[in-house]
Amino acid sequence: xxxxxxxxxxxxxxxxxxxxxxxxxxxxxxxxxxxxxxxxxxxxxxxxxxxxxxxxxxxxxxxxxxxxxxxxxxxxxxxxxxxxxxxxxxxxxxxxxxxxxxxxxxxxxxxx
Amino acid sequence: xxxxxxxxxxxxxxxxxxxxxxxxxxxxxxxxxxxxxxxxxxxxxxxxxxxxxxxxxxxxxxxxxxxxxxxxxxxxxxxxxxxxxxxxxxxxxxxxxxxxxxxxxxxxxxxx
Numbered sequence: 340x341x342x343x344x345x346x347x348x349x350x351x352x353x354x355x356x357x358x359x360x361x362x363x364x365x366x367x368x369x370x371x372x373x374x375x376x377x378x379x380x381x382x383x384x385x386x387x388x389x390x391x392x393x394x395x396x397x398x399x400x401x402x403x404x405x406x407x408x409x410x411x412x413x414x415x416x417x418x419x420x421x422x423x424x425x426x427x428x429x430x431x432x433x434x435x436x437x438x439x440x441x442x443x444x445x446x447x448x449x450x451x
Numbered sequence: 452x453x454x455x456x457x458x459x460x461x462x463x464x465x466x467x468x469x470x471x472x473x474x475x476x477x478x479x480x481x482x483x484x485x486x487x488x489x490x491x492x493x494x495x496x497x498x499x500x501x502x503x504x505x506x507x508x509x510x511x512x513x514x515x516x517x518x519x520x521x522x523x524x525x526x527x528x529x530x531x532x533x534x535x536x537x538x539x540x541x542x543x544x545x546x547x548x549x550x551x552x553x554x555x556x557x558x559x560x561x562x563x
Contacts, residue, residue, distance in 0.1 A: 344469045354537075355463035357456045367543035415548070418541040422534040425466075429530040431479035436527070 346398065350421055353397035358382070359390050366400060366413040376411065458510065462533055465509035470494070471502050478512060478525035488523065 353359055362376055377387040391411060394400045398417045402409050465471055474488055489499040503523060506512045510529045514521050 344472075347472065348467050348469065351463050351467035355460050355467060357460065360456075360459065360536075363540050367540035367547070369547050413540070413544045415541045415544040418537050418544070422537050422541070424472075425530050425534050425537075428475050428479035428525070429527045429534070432525045432527040432530070435479070435481050 347421070347424060349397040350399060350417065353393050353399055354421075356390070356393075358387075359394055362387075362390060362394065363399065363413060366411055370403075370410040370412045372408050372410050459533070459536060461509040462511060462529065465505050465511055466533075468502070468505075470499075471506055474499075474502060474506060475511065475525060478523055482515075482522040482524045484520050484522050 354363075358380065361380075365371060365376060365379075373384065373388055373391060376391065377384045380387060391400065395402065395411075398414065400411045400413055402411050466475075470492065473492075477483060477488060477491075485496065485500055485503060488503065489496045492499060503512065507514065507523075510526065512523045512525055514523050
């Protein structure tokens with residue numbers, strides 16, 4: 340449980356940065372090396388490498404070896420674990436709202 | 452666009468903390484005051500108030516006035532905006548994987 344909490348901490352923290360979100364958006368269209376990922380950004384390759392390490396540490400991306408290349412890959416299952424957490428609570432909240440709406444409607448009907 | 456990026460920064464950062472996630476889980480079961488929210492936690496009411504401010508600043512919760520009480524409410528639509536962002540990139544990535552799988556199958560078939 341504690342381990343899972345730490346994983347959620349790291350993963351949500353990794354998403355809380357516009358450059359890292361742009362890297363995820365790029366990787367969702369296919370794997371890419373650090374050089375390829377750095378190209379469109381106006382920041383150093385070192386800075387991009389650090390952002391990639393954060394994403395890798397959060398389990399959102401993995402790196403494989405392909406000869407001299409070490410492309411980064413997005414892990415859809417890791418993203419799904421995050422939407423799973425959020426959706427569980429969103430659906431609970433929506434259920435609560437519907438229950439409250441129903442209660443208010445019943446109260447109004449009984450008043451009349 | 453920039454405004455939206457800042458909103459995503461704040462919202463994902465707000466989720467990157469186990470106490471704030473526990474507060475969201477509690478509020479998904481219905482509104483609660485700061486006192487009610489603080490009760491199960493072994494931290495000061497001040498610390499809980501700060502976490503609530505972070506959640507409020509991120510647009511994930513709102514507060515209403517109900518006489519002397521100021522209950523906090525979870526905003527399901529704000530949570531949905533976050534899963535929307537994640538799901539867009541997850542689905543892209545899954546599509547890419549399927550395309551690659553298909554390509555590899557075709558290549559194998561042509562080899563035989």
